[in-house]
Structure formats: C-alpha cells, structure tokens
Amino acid sequence: MVWRRHLLYLLWSVAAIAQTVSPGESPCAQCHSQAKTQPNTSMGHALETVETCKTLTDQPLLTATVGKYSYRIERKGAQSDYSVSDGSNTLTLPIRWVMGASSAIGQTFILAKDGELYESRVSYFREVKGLGPTLGSEGSAPRDISEAAGRLMTRQDKLACFGCHATNATSGRELTLEKLSPGVQCAHCHKDSETHLAAMLLDSYDLESRDQKTKPHPLAAEEVSEFCGQCHRTWAEIAMQRNPGIANIRFQPYRLAGSKCYDVDDARINCLACHDPHREVNANLLDYDAKCSACHGGGKAGAKTCPVAKQGCVTCHMPKLELPGAHFKFTDHRIRIVKPHQPFPG
Numbered sequence: 001m002v003w004r005r006h007l008l009y010l011l012w013s014v015a016a017i018a019q020t021v022s023p024g025e026s027p028c029a030q031c032h033s034q035a036k037t038q039p040n041t042s043m044g045h046a047l048e049t050v051e052t053c054k055t056l057t058d059q060p061l062l063t064a065t066v067g068k069y070s071y072r073i074e075r076k077g078a079q080s081d082y083s084v085s086d087g088s089n090t091l092t093l094p095i096r097w098v099m100g101a102s103s104a105i106g107q108t109f110i111l112a113k114d115g116e117l118y119e120s121r122v123s124y125f126r127e128v129k130g131l132g133p134t135l136g137s138e139g140s141a142p143r144d145i146s147e148a149a150g151r152l153m154t155r156q157d158k159l160a161c162f163g164c165h166a167t168n169a170t171s172g173r174e175l176t177l178e179k180l181s182p183g184v185q186c187a188h189c190h191k192d193s194e195t196h197l198a199a200m201l202l203d204s205y206d207l208e209s210r211d212q213k214t215k216p217h218p219l220a221a222e223e224v225s226e227f228c229g230q231c232h233r234t235w236a237e238i239a240m241q242r243n244p245g246i247a248n249i250r251f252q253p254y255r256l257a258g259s260k261c262y263d264v265d266d267a268r269i270n271c272l273a274c275h276d277p278h279r280e281v282n283a284n285l286l287d288y289d290a291k292c293s294a295c296h297g298g299g300k301a302g303a304k305t306c307p308v309a310k311q312g313c314v315t316c317h318m319p320k321l322e323l324p325g326a327h328f329k330f331t332d333h334r335i336r337i338v339k340p341h342q343p344f345p346g
Contacts, residue, residue, distance in 0.1 A: 027197055028186045034278035035186055041280045043184040045101035047165040051078045054102035055124050056095075064122055064131035067141065069148045071122045071131060073109070082111055082120060084149045091145050093118070099165050101183075105328045108134055110161075111150050117158060118150035127327040138325050164231035189227075189277070218267035225253040228271045246344050249321055255333035258345065261295065261303065262335075268294045288314050 028035035038044055050056060060075035072083040073095070083092040093111040100107035105127075109120035121142070123134040142148040153161070155175075162169035162177065167188040169180035187193045219227075226234055233251035238244055248254055252271065256262060262269055274291050275281060282288075292313040295303040306313065319338050320329035334345060 026186050028193065031200070032186075038278040039183070039185065041278070042101040042104045043277065045103065045183050046099075047162070047180075047182040048098040048100075048102065048107075049182055050080050050095050050098065053080075053098045053107070055107055056080045056098070059129075062124065062131050066122060066133055069142070069145075073131070082109055082149070084121070084145060086145055086148070089145050091149050093149060095120075097182075099161060105326065109150075110153075113146075113149075117153045119153055119157070119161075120150045121148060125327040132327065133325065135323075135325050219270060219272065220265045220267055221256075221262065221270040222264035224267075224270035224272055225257065229253040243346075245346060246321065246323060248346065249323055249330045249332055249344075252333040256335070259333070259335035266295075266300075268299070285314050286311055292317075 026035040026039060048054075056073070056075060062071075062073040064071045068086055070085050070087075072085075074081050074083070080095045081092050082095050083090055085091075093113050095109045096112045096117065097110040098107050099110060103126075106123050106125040108123040111118040111120055119134065121134055121137050122131045124130070125132050137151070158175055159170055159173065162175065162180065164184075166183065167181040167185040169175065169177055181187075190196075229235070229237070229251075232253055235254045235257040238248050238251050238254040241248075256269070256271070259269070267273060268291075273294075274288060289311050293299070296305055296313075298305075309316070314331070316338060317335050318331050318333060320331050321344070322329050336345070
C-alpha cells in the first residue's frame with residue numbers, strides 16, 4: 001500500500017508542477033535555469049511537428065523543379081502536403097515530421113506512405129528561402145516518381161535520425177515514436193532526469209549524498225567528443241568512411257580531433273569549453289578569443305601566441321567553408337594555420 005500512496009503522490013505532484021510552468025517549459029526549469037533557455041535553441045527544435053513548424057506556417061506554398069520533376073509543398077489547415085509530379089503523374093504524401101529547426105540551416109521532411117517513412121528528396125534551405133535537393137541526393141536520378149518523392153528510411157535510418165533529433169524516440173534498438181518529445185530536451189542528454197525529477201517530487205532526493213558521490217569535474221576533450229559525437233559523429237565513425245571529403249566539415253568532434261592543439265586529456269579543448277548546449281551558439285566571434293588564450297595566452301606550456309593578431313582568432317584559424325549543396329558556410333573545427341590555396345585537409 002505504501003508504494004501506491006507514493007505513486008498517487010507522485011502523480012499529484014507532476015500535475016501540480018505542470019500547472020506552475022509555462023506551456024512548453026520543462027519541469028526541470030523549476031530548479032535549473034538551463035531548462036529555461038535550452039528549449040528555445042536550435043537543438044531544442046531539432047525535430048518539429050508539422051503543426052508548429054514556422055517554415056511551413058509562414059510559407060504556405062513552396063515549389064521547386066529538380067530535373068524533370070516538380071515539387072510542391074502546400075499548407076492545408078494545420079497540415080502540409082508534399083507533392084511531386086513528372087508532368088503526367090502526381091504523387092501526394094502527408095508530411096509527418098520536420099527534421100531540423102526553422103531557425104537552423106535547413107529542414108528535411110519526413111513523409112508517410114503505406115505505413116513507411118521516407119526522407120524527402122527536396123529540403124528547405126534558409127539561405128535561399130526555398131527548396132533544393134536534399135544533401136546526399138545530388139547527382140542521383142530517381143527511377144520512378146516514388147523515388148523522386150523521397151528515400152525509404154531503413155530501421156537504422158529511423159533509429160539514428162529520430163534518436164538524435166528527438167527525445168525518448170528510441171529505447172535501445174526499438175523505436176518509440178509514440179512517446180517522443182520533439183527536439184533535444186533535458187532527458188536526451190541527462191538520462192536520469194526523469195528519475196531525478198520523480199525523486200525531487202517525492203522529496204526523497206539526498207542532496208548531501210549526491211554531492212559526495214558525484215563531485216563535478218571538468219571532462220577531458222575525448223570524453224566530451226565521444227558524448228557529443230553520439231549525434232555530431234565521433235572521430236572513429238568518420239575515420240572509417242572512405243574519402244568523406246569536405247562533407248565531414250559538418251562533424252565537429254572529428255574535425256576538432258585533427259587540430260594540432262587537440263589534447264584528449266585537456267578540458268580546455270573540448271566542445272563544452274566553447275559551447276553552452278543550453279544556449280544558442282554564440283555568433284560573436286570575438287567572444288571566443290578568451291577560449292583560445294586559455295592555452296595560447298601563456299596558460300599551457302608550448303602553446304605559442306599568434307604573431308599576427310591578438311583578437312578574432314577563429315576568423316583565421318577556424319575558417320568558414322562552403323559545403324556544396326548545403327547553401328551554408330560551416331565553421332571548420334580543425335584548428336590550424338590556414339595557408340592560401342591550401343587543399344581542404346580531410
């Protein structure tokens with residue numbers, strides 16, 4: 001009977017706390033300020049619903065022509081239909097999910113057909129404010145109108161895509177799309193957050209014991225790269241690919257590991273040293289100078305100071321490079337001395 005009382009109390013507490021938070025706000029925000037800012041980031045919107053996708057609501061009609069196929073995305077109420085035509089035949093499919101945030105580089109649409117999910121062959125790119133070939137589809141000719149609509153997603157595709165772009169979308173090797181929360185939320189990275197929240201609601205969380213057992217400590221570069229690399233790709237994952245070329249500029253843990261200054265044991269060169277995952281990426285490049293000077297300002301033996309400039313480090317040593325087909329320049333995280341006409345260092 002005791003466990004039943006605890007369960008009833010927990011359910012009452014969850015209902016009570018739900019009434020104290022703003023719509024869309026995480027219950028974690030009651031204690032953690034990070035939970036107030038993180039849901040508004042691009043990561044927090046890494047997967048969007050059709051109903052709330054700003055790209056689809058603000059642009060009720062999107063069209064494009066790729067080869068002999070014409071594409072049309074049309075808003076109908078709270079939903080959007082995706083159509084492809086070869087001039088003689090037209091295939092219309094409902095959009096079920098939108099991969100990527102409306103504020104991010106681009107968005108790819110997940111389509112439904114005969115109980116299967118498909119990755120749309122055209123995506124929305126913010127820079128051009130329109131549709132274009134989805135990355136990876138360039139140069140390949142669809143055999144029929146079904147292939148022109150999109151690529152059938154395998155089980156592994158769905159596990160990888162939804163596993164990174166949503167929260168609670170997978171459980172081990174099983175898809176749990178009926179339980180997912182769109183975007184990267186607290187529970188995506190903090191795996192014990194739900195248990196922790198329940199314990200807090202039951203007033204059974206031992207703060208003193210927690211502090212004794214889990215003293216906070218700076219994570220080494222390799223630890224953070226492996227963790228962030230679960231979605232942003234690890235060094236090993238990309239290194240195993242044959243000739244990935246400039247496409248690997250998107251995979252920051254891999255690029256960072258190729259930097260001359262990279263040290264697997266140094267917390268000053270890890271992802272979290274420069275980026276707060278609970279806030280949008282800082283666009284003020286001068287703010288990163290302090291991160292560089294933590295080593296190159298005399299903070300590390302053998303780390304030289306730049307003879308050319310004292311600020312704007314990343315503008316020279318982490319150049320922005322265009323990824324063909326992405327309509328976007330990515331910051332190259334392979335920190336280096338960049339020389340004119342130097343080939344892209346894979």
